[in-house]
Amino acid sequence: xxxxxxxxxxxxxxxxxxxxxxxxxxxxxxxxxxxxxxxxxxxxxxxxxxxxxxxxxxxxxxxxxxxxxxxxxxxxxxxxxxxxxxxxxxxxxxxxxxxxxxxxxxxxxxxxxxxxxxxxxxxxxxxxxxxxxxxxxxxxxxxxxxxxxxxxxxxxxxxxxxxxxxxxxxxxxxxxxxxxxxxxxxxxxxxxxxxxxxxxxxxxxxxxxxxxxxxxxxxxxxxxxxxxxxxxxxxxxxxxxxxxxxxxxxxxxxxxxxxxxxxxxxxxxxxxxxxxxxxxxxxxxxxxxxxxxxxxxxxxxxxxxxxxxxxxxxxxxxxxxxxxxxxxxxxxxxxxxxxxxxxxxxxxxxxxxxxxxxxxxxxxxxxxxxxxxxxxxxxxxxxxxxxxxxxxxxxxxxxxxxxxxxxxxxxxxxxxxxxxxxxxxxxxxxxxxxxxxxxxxxxxxxxxxxxxxxxxxxxxxxxxxxxxxxxxxxxxxxxxxxxxxxxxxx
Amino acid sequence: xxxxxxxxxxxxxxxxxxxxxxxxxxxxxxxxxxxxxxxxxxxxxxxxxxxxxxxxxxxxxxxxxxxxxxxxxxxxxxxxxxxxxxxxxxxxxxxxxxxxxxxxxxxxxxxxxxxxxxxxxxxxxxxxxxxxxxxxxxxxxxxxxxxxxxxxxxxxxxxxxxxxxxxxxxxxxxxxxxxxxxxxxxxxxxxxxxxxxxxxxxxxxxxxxxxxxxxxxxxxxxxxxxxxxxxxxxxxxxxxxxxxxxxxxxxxxxxxxxxxxxxxxxxxxxxxxxxxxxxxxxxxxxxxxxxxxxxxxxxxxxxxxxxxxxxxxxxxxxxxxxxxxxxxxxxxxxxxxxxxxxxxxxxxxxxxxxxxxxxxxxxxxxxxxxxxxxxxxxxxxxxxxxxxxxxxxxxxxxxxxxxxxxxxxxxxxxxxxxxxxxxxxxxxxxxxxxxxxxxxxxxxxxxxxxxxxxxxxxxxxxxxxxxx
Numbered sequence: 001x002x003x004x005x006x007x008x009x010x011x012x013x014x015x016x017x018x019x020x021x022x023x024x025x026x027x028x029x030x031x032x033x034x035x036x037x038x039x040x041x042x043x044x045x046x047x048x049x050x051x052x053x054x055x056x057x058x059x060x061x062x063x064x065x066x067x068x069x070x071x072x073x074x075x076x077x078x079x080x081x082x083x084x085x086x087x088x089x090x091x092x093x094x095x096x097x098x099x100x101x102x103x104x105x106x107x108x109x110x111x112x113x114x115x116x117x118x119x120x121x122x123x124x125x126x127x128x129x130x131x132x133x134x135x136x137x138x139x140x141x142x143x144x145x146x147x148x149x150x151x152x153x154x155x156x157x158x159x160x161x162x163x164x165x166x167x168x169x170x171x172x173x174x175x176x177x178x179x180x181x182x183x184x185x186x187x188x189x190x191x192x193x194x195x196x197x198x199x200x201x202x203x204x205x206x207x208x209x210x211x212x213x214x215x216x217x218x219x220x221x222x223x224x225x226x227x228x229x230x231x232x233x234x235x236x237x238x239x240x241x242x243x244x245x246x247x248x249x250x251x252x253x254x255x256x257x258x259x260x261x262x263x264x265x266x267x268x269x270x271x272x273x274x275x276x277x278x279x280x281x282x283x284x285x286x287x288x289x290x291x292x293x294x295x296x297x298x299x300x301x302x303x304x305x306x307x308x309x310x311x312x313x314x315x316x317x318x319x320x321x322x323x324x325x326x327x328x329x330x331x332x333x334x335x336x337x338x339x340x341x342x343x344x345x346x347x348x349x350x351x352x353x354x355x356x357x358x359x360x361x362x363x364x365x366x367x368x369x370x371x372x373x374x375x376x377x378x379x380x381x382x383x384x385x386x387x388x389x390x391x392x393x394x395x396x397x398x399x400x401x402x403x404x405x406x407x408x409x410x411x412x413x414x415x416x417x418x419x420x421x422x423x424x425x426x427x428x429x430x431x432x433x434x435x436x437x438x439x440x441x442x443x444x445x446x447x448x449x450x451x452x453x454x455x456x457x458x459x460x461x462x463x464x465x466x467x468x469x470x471x472x473x474x475x476x477x478x479x480x481x482x483x484x485x486x487x488x489x490x
Numbered sequence: 491x492x493x494x495x496x497x498x499x500x501x502x503x504x505x506x507x508x509x510x511x512x513x514x515x516x517x518x519x520x521x522x523x524x525x526x527x528x529x530x531x532x533x534x535x536x537x538x539x540x541x542x543x544x545x546x547x548x549x550x551x552x553x554x555x556x557x558x559x560x561x562x563x564x565x566x567x568x569x570x571x572x573x574x575x576x577x578x579x580x581x582x583x584x585x586x587x588x589x590x591x592x593x594x595x596x597x598x599x600x601x602x603x604x605x606x607x608x609x610x611x612x613x614x615x616x617x618x619x620x621x622x623x624x625x626x627x628x629x630x631x632x633x634x635x636x637x638x639x640x641x642x643x644x645x646x647x648x649x650x651x652x653x654x655x656x657x658x659x660x661x662x663x664x665x666x667x668x669x670x671x672x673x674x675x676x677x678x679x680x681x682x683x684x685x686x687x688x689x690x691x692x693x694x695x696x697x698x699x700x701x702x703x704x705x706x707x708x709x710x711x712x713x714x715x716x717x718x719x720x721x722x723x724x725x726x727x728x729x730x731x732x733x734x735x736x737x738x739x740x741x742x743x744x745x746x747x748x749x750x751x752x753x754x755x756x757x758x759x760x761x762x763x764x765x766x767x768x769x770x771x772x773x774x775x776x777x778x779x780x781x782x783x784x785x786x787x788x789x790x791x792x793x794x795x796x797x798x799x800x801x802x803x804x805x806x807x808x809x810x811x812x813x814x815x816x817x818x819x820x821x822x823x824x825x826x827x828x829x830x831x832x833x834x835x836x837x838x839x840x841x842x843x844x845x846x847x848x849x850x851x852x853x854x855x856x857x858x859x860x861x862x863x864x865x866x867x868x869x870x871x872x873x874x875x876x877x878x879x880x881x882x883x884x885x886x887x888x889x890x891x892x893x894x895x896x897x898x899x900x901x902x903x904x905x906x907x908x909x910x911x912x913x914x915x916x917x918x919x920x921x922x923x924x925x926x927x928x929x930x931x932x933x934x935x936x937x938x939x940x941x942x943x944x945x946x947x948x949x950x951x952x953x954x955x956x957x958x
Binding site: 230264268270301308363399 | 641792797800802806808814815856860864867897901903904
């Protein structure tokens with residue numbers, strides 16, 4: 001399968017070349033967009049190195065995964081040993097697959113019991129995560145159930161009368177089911193919390209702590225997130241046994257996301273957004289507002305301006321939320337206006353622009369919001385509309401994240417957020433102009449430079465023997481291939 | 491072309507055979523002097539022939555597309571009701587006014603056309619109804635070219651379409667012979683017809699101006715036999731549709747030739763932008779209309795010119811914030827480094843900028859200390875974790891948001907404020923409070939107890955606000 005793994009010829013690796021079963025895989029198209037070292041700085045492992053079940057490997061490759069991302073390299077082998085894990089990696093760098101793959105591997109499909117619980121804080125994220133499970137486990141015959149609030153409890157109870165191996169869901173509903181004795185976790189060895197800090201916030205943690213009591217004493221608990229405030233430490237000390245800590249974050253923000261601010265008066269925000277729409281080459285965008293009312297008001301404005309837009313917020317019916325999420329992900333609509341409901345974990349690869357129509361109040365929210373673009377190491381843009389009242393928050397968030405949010409230049413270089421394949425001649429022309437334009441600041445050039453370096457390196461043979469995380473040693477930029485879809489998002 | 495602004499409008503047309511047709515105006519071809527309607531329904535002669543024996547009964551069928559000979563069109567009306575679509579096997583009546591029945595719909599009328607770069611439908615839809623496997627869709631995004639976004643006409647709202655789009659449709663006519671069935675099938679609404687003259691009274695000026703100019707230009711090229719077409723053009727340019735009240739007039743006038751109709755015209759479900767434009771959203775109450783009218787008066791116009799980022803950013807000096815921050819922390823000190831004295835003042839400030847410390851250092855700790863929701867709440871709650879916002883504080887917060895919304899959008903909320911309140915109350919508050927109540931329907935007692943013990947009602951309401 002040299003065609004799939006062109007640069008994989010290191011002798012120290014296990015020889016996987018005789019794997020004839022791979023010939024029958026139905027692989028998705030590759031994703032040729034450049035990626036940053038947030039996802040490419042790997043040790044050079046292969047999925048085959050973990051001795052995963054054949055059926056699971058098939059699912060992994062058919063989902064477009066080619067080789068494990070850094071967080072997957074760190075997490076999968078440890079998770080397979082059954083040890084508790086505390087793992088920190090940036091937004092959209094492959095956390096979901098980092099726990100779904102070991103969870104699937106450990107499932108015995110012949111045993112008609114719940115064997116893994118994947119807990120997430122929002123319903124949309126539950127849908128997304130369960131789909132990753134189904135996709136990766138599609139050749140295994142594993143039964144995955146998703147359960148969240150906003151749906152009929154009775155349906156869940158009926159579903160649980162059949163075989164379920166993996167439950168994915170949100171805390172309240174799962175505690176309901178466990179408390180009623182409908183969902184039996186007594187022989188469930190694996191308990192994963194995605195966006196763990198959110199699940200351990202005061203809002204959820206009492207539910208989570210109750211839920212743990214339904215698990216066997218020797219359960220494995222694994223926590224994943226991009227943010228881990230100190231508050232999580234008490235939970236760790238109380239419930240985790242010698243947790244293996246994985247931290248792949250030298251800094252908090254993604255390298256591929258360029259951040260700008262536009263200073264506006266409140267009443268100019270809609271005008272400003274309208275101009276952004278006409279100037280930017282948006283593939284898909286997510287636009288955040290700070291309240292439900294504002295989500296609706298803005299969605300209405302955008303529609304009146306003649307742009308297609310969906311919206312979603314917590315006060316909508318779940319069925320409507322689901323349809324919006326599903327349709328937006330499938331590209332039915334270009335823009336999505338939402339509240340912080342969709343701030344975490346949502347992985348839509350086509351989103352290349354995030355706009356904070358309202359600037360968030362804290363660094364955590366900001367970090368997760370802008371992480372909706374630049375998925376899996378790709379390039380993206382975050383544009384913040386800043387009013388005078390936001391100035392201290394801007395300062396605070398910059399300080400806390402150790403990042404710089406720059407003033408938006410008159411022309412934004414498309415290479416900072418548009419896939420090379422989408423840069424047509426006219427745009428290339430524009431870039432030529434941009435290059436003559438001194439308004440491109442050094443940071444941007446840096447970003448472009450990085451990408452170009454990465455590209456050229458990708459044509460070289462890899463010296464992947466060493467752990468090249470700090471050197472930015474870029475492996476094949478296509479390493480994660482067309483799997484962008486299901487991929488490995490947090 | 492004349493009347494181009496009314497493409498997409500629902501038209502009632504009476505042919506010389508006295509048969510009345512109702513359909514959506516697809517195009518007017520002044521060269522061939524034809525009028526093309528789509529989604530056409532025949533209402534028969536409705537007694538116009540004066541003799542029961544000769545009357546032609548109405549037909550229940552909807553015809554995808556019919557081209558009428560202009561000279562055979564006796565009369566035209568523009569209907570009030572927005573276009574609805576139906577899919578039924580066509581059986582065209584025998585009417586010499588009909589030239590043909592094959593033609594495509596322009597892209598803007600396809601009820602669920604995916605936008606250009608995002609077209610691939612994933613293969614195994616059946617596996618998960620809500621959550622399609624993303625691989626195909628996502629891959630299609632990155633491999634197909636991206637486009638600049640252009641405002642597009644909304645067929646039911648703007649009733650405006652670019653000429654280029656119409657031409658595109660004409661060109662694709664040869665290619666596309668089959669029409670896919672519309673996704674949404676709805677019962678046709680009762681026709682609310684009025685004569686063109688009645689509507690002319692309600693017309694607004696700016697719109698008419700645009701189309702009238704078009705008409706004058708085109709009129710010179712038209713040939714005499716197109717009287718009906720001209721008539722139509724004249725009429726449609728003189729009138730206005732009530733629905734245009736909701737649209738942005740300025741923007742309409744500027745819809746350009748690059749307009750890329752890509753939004754589903756049937757976008758009125760909750761969660762889709764069009765839903766918010768409906769007058770009787772959420773069950774239609776009589777009082778709603780007046781809110782909308784108020785809103786129309788208050789609306790903030792969006793300038794046509796581009797927002798000037800450079801000059802706007804020039805008003806803001808990010809470096810200045812640092813000084814301000816320092817002042818805030820040490821209001822009485824000249825020197826920046828006087829932590830002891832400054833400490834008390836610090837706590838009174840709204841925005842606390844902690845002294846330079848590490849918020850996150852991988853080498854020092856796995857955990858970070860950045861600002862987050864949890865911290866925010868703890869601060870609001872006070873040290874004992876119990877204190878929550880007082881009624882007054884909450885009211886102040888709400889009025890703050892109302893003020894802000896008014897400033898940004900010229901409107902407090904979509905439903906004019908009052909309606910939203912009752913909507914929330916009915917749906918959620920009744921069932922044990924807010925967002926949480928809506929979670930486990932029929933859930934056990936644990937949550938109630940937990941809520942009462944762990945935090946008060948007020949906290950939950952805060953939570954509800956923050957969740958949104």
